Amino acid sequence: MDTTPAAVAGAAAFTWFGMVLAISFLEAPLKFRAPGVTVPLGLGIGRLVFRALNIAEAVLALVVVVAVATGSPTTPVGVLTGVVVVLLAVQLGAVRPVLNRRSDRVLAGEDAPRSRAHLAYIALELLKTAALVALGASALATV
Template sequence: MMTVIDPVLIVLTFLWIGFVCAISFMEAGLKFRAPGVTIPVGLSIGRVVFGALNKVEWVLAAAIVLNYVLFHHVYSWNMAWIAGAILILKIQTLWMLPALSQRAKNISEGVSLPPSSLHRYYLLLEVSKVAILFVYGVHLFH
């Protein structure tokens, strides 16, 4: 029989995964396929949506850490998984999102920019973060 270590952690973890998958893997590309959405409009929407996603991710990460602090009192190996996800989130928040946002703003204003791999790196980190969170979530079941 399978048991659940902490149902709140499971909900928070899979909610986090759901947000990232819905926005990063679905919305990001679909918005440009909608009729009438120009590249500047799509980039503007993306800046707003990814900014909001980032805030939601920080709330979920904080709720998970707070749950450990308040109820578990012992930092188990499971915290290493969350620490990895938070490290990725920190890199995205402090470096990648500001750089991508500025790039989107410049493109929207008509500035010609050379190609960049930043989007691919961001996507690679999103996949890594989801994988880390998934492994962590599965380990919350016995």
């Protein structure tokens, strides 16, 4: 892969990885342990934070795709780029709407049952973080 696009793709992948770690695996679970944070309050905060994270992820995905498309990528870099983009698309297009409907019900005062969609989102986050590390390392290996 060409040097500059590889460096950009690697930097974007690792930045994206760090953001997902910070929000999904630190902020999200910890906010519910803070004193005075109720489930509705935590859900409201979480929706705002994850909306911002997902926008940042979409921008970083676009940066990675453009860098990879312009940089004569190796097969692993091309495949891993596709994997992270598909994982993000599934999260945003299939899982987040289900989670948003449940949080709407909770915020409206309903007693909504726990959702398996949350577990799906976490599983996708784990897969995405692994793919982002592999993508970043693969891209930077060509620099």
